[in-house]
Amino acid sequence: MTDVLGPHAIFIISAYIGVALVTSAIIVAIASDARRQKARLNALETMGIRRRSDANRDKSA
C-alpha cells in the first residue's frame, strides 16, 4: 500500500475505514428505527387503535 499511498498509508486507510463504519452505522440505525416505528404503528392499527382523524375519516366514508 505504501507505494500507492505513500509512507503514511495506514493513517489514510484507517481514516477512510473509520468514516465508512460510522457512516454505515448511522444509516443502519436510522433505517431500522424507521422500520421499527412503522411496525409499531401497523401493530396498533391491527389492534383497532386509530388516531381520531383516521377514525373520523372512516365514519364519514
Place this chain on the structure above:
Amino acid sequence: MNVQTAKTMNWFDKLAHPGQFLIWSRYLVLPLAMLTTILFAVGLWYAFFNSPADYQMGDTVRIMYIHVPNAWLSQFVYALMALSAIGTLVWRHPMADVSMKAAAPLGAAFTAMALFTGALWGRPTWGTFWEWDGRMTSTLILLLMYLGLVALWRSFDDQLRAAKLIAVLTLVGAINIPVIKFSVDWWNTLHQPASVLRAGGPSMPAEILTPLLVMTLAFTVLFLTLHTVAMRTEILRRRVRSLERQRAKGA
C-alpha cells in the same frame, strides 16, 4: 365546516403540518438516497484516482476529502438546529422541534468523524494526534454539546416541553460555532487557517478543490437524506406514543 368552506392549505401549511410533511417527504427519500450514492461514488473516485498528492504532505491530503466535509457539516448541522430552535421559540413551528431532535445525533456523528479523521491526519502531518488548541478544543466541546442535547431529549417524557428547553440551550451553545470558525485566526494553533471559505476565495488548486467539493456535497446530501428519514420517523414515533397512551387509557 364542510369540504367547500374548509381552508385550503398553502405551501407554508404543507411545510408546517406534520401530517402533510409525511405525505410529500415520502417522495424525497429515494431520490436523495440515490443522489448520495452517486456523489460518494464520484467523490471517492476523484479522491483516490483523479487527484494528485500534495507537494508538501503527500498522499495524506486525501484525508482532507473526508475530514473537511465532516467538519463543515458538524457546524452546518448545528446552525440548522439553531435555526430550528428559533422556529420553535419564536413561531412555535410544529416541525421545528422535530427537525432539531432529528439533527442532533447526526451532528454528533459528523463531529466525531471530524475529530477522528483530524487526529489521524495530524499524526503524520504535525507529529501529534491531538493538541489542546482553539480549533480542536472548541470542536470537542461541540461534540459534547451534541451528545448532551441527545441525552436531554431522551430524558423527557413530554417531548413538547423538552423542545422549549432544548431550543434555548441550543441557541446558547450556538456561540461555539463562530468560535470554531475563527479560532484559527484568533489563537496560535497547529491547525491551518481557512483555505476555502475566506476573503479572496479558495487558495486551493482546482485538482484538490474538486474532490473536496464533491465529497462535501456527498456528505451534505447524505445528511439531508438521513435528516428527512429521521424527521418522518419522529412524527411516527409521536403518533405511536399517543396511540399507546390511548390504548392504556382504554384498557
